[in-house]
Amino acid sequence: xxxxxxxxxxxxxxxxxxxxxxxxxxxxxxxxxxxxxxxxxxxxxxxxxxxxxxxxxxxxxxxxxxxxxxxxxxxxxxxxxxxxxxxxxxxxxxxxxxxxxxxxxxxxxxxxxxxxxxxxxxxxxxxxxxxxxxxxxxxxxxxxxxxxxxxxxxxxxxxxxxxxxxxxxxxxxxxxxxxxxxxxxxxxxxxxxxxxxxxxxxxxxxxxxxxxxxxxxxxxxxxxxxxxxxxxxxxxxxxxxxxxxxxxxxxxxxxxxxxxxxxxxxxxxxxxxxxxxxxxxxxx
Numbered sequence: 001x002x003x004x005x006x007x008x009x010x011x012x013x014x015x016x017x018x019x020x021x022x023x024x025x026x027x028x029x030x031x032x033x034x035x036x037x038x039x040x041x042x043x044x045x046x047x048x049x050x051x052x053x054x055x056x057x058x059x060x061x062x063x064x065x066x067x068x069x070x071x072x073x074x075x076x077x078x079x080x081x082x083x084x085x086x087x088x089x090x091x092x093x094x095x096x097x098x099x100x101x102x103x104x105x106x107x108x109x110x111x112x113x114x115x116x117x118x119x120x121x122x123x124x125x126x127x128x129x130x131x132x133x134x135x136x137x138x139x140x141x142x143x144x145x146x147x148x149x150x151x152x153x154x155x156x157x158x159x160x161x162x163x164x165x166x167x168x169x170x171x172x173x174x175x176x177x178x179x180x181x182x183x184x185x186x187x188x189x190x191x192x193x194x195x196x197x198x199x200x201x202x203x204x205x206x207x208x209x210x211x212x213x214x215x216x217x218x219x220x221x222x223x224x225x226x227x228x229x230x231x232x233x234x235x236x237x238x239x240x241x242x243x244x245x246x247x248x249x250x251x252x253x254x255x256x257x258x259x260x261x262x263x264x265x266x267x268x269x270x271x272x273x274x275x276x277x278x279x280x281x282x283x284x
Contacts, residue, residue, distance in 0.1 A: 004029040004053035007060030011157035015191035038082035044089045057098045068125040069252040075129045083133035087140035096143045103150035105131040108256025115262045116213045124253035146213045154187035178225035178243035182259040183217040186280040215261035218277035
């Protein structure tokens with residue numbers, strides 16, 4: 001079985017590379033943007049023709065949330081046109097598509113965890129382009145799993161945890177917002193879930209494959225301040241950490257005030273066990 005991974009140098013791509021040796025029965029093909037540019041339809045066709053993948057995991061995305069506000073065309077090209085291109089080629093090659101999406105498709109006005117059936121209402125360019133990418137895939141190719149996730153971190157790539165550890169080495173005091181509530185997601189655990197979906201669906205008939213949208217993050221909830229506090233605790237770092245409201249830290253893109261995701265569907269459908277975010281952080 002061949003599993004092609006786009007965006008191989010990103011956080012989730014590197015996490016998949018990290019766990020790949022545990023799955024010797026899967027032939028992984030890891031493609032960074034130089035090998036496979038999802039904005040280039042001909043390029044995708046050539047790569048698929050060469051490897052004929054059974055599954056494609058699309059981790060390639062424009063994820064600079066604030067920068068997207070001033071670069072909407074670039075975000076649209078990667079997150080919408082790229083997703084559409086992949087869906088078209090996956091359909092042609094009968095390849096099942098797993099696509100990573102985001103909690104930013106929601107506006108954050110709810111007070112209880114978001115389910116897959118809640119109505120999206122993005123508040124910025126990044127969230128809108130990710131939602132438009134989801135919809136492009138849904139229109140083109142029914143054999144898809146769209147995984148919405150949140151607050152992804154790991155030892156790979158750029159993420160909040162690594163930023164906090166870097167800043168702590170440069171400063172004695174840090175201010176972090178404490179009124180945005182969500183759930184961190186360990187990228188390696190997200191990668192494991194993607195493989196679990198593939199292994200659970202590879203032998204089943206198309207009708208029973210449960211295609212569609214799924215939420216995945218770790219369990220529990222916290223603020224960015226709580227997350228930072230736990231990061232420093234796990235790394236035995238003493239720093240003066242100050243909680244601040246969002247209003248004290250203005251950003252070009254508005255963040256959801258609440259973006260906890262309900263994981264019932266993915267747990268019930270694929271038997272996924274989800275760790276609490278504090279447990280995952282300690283193990284990372």
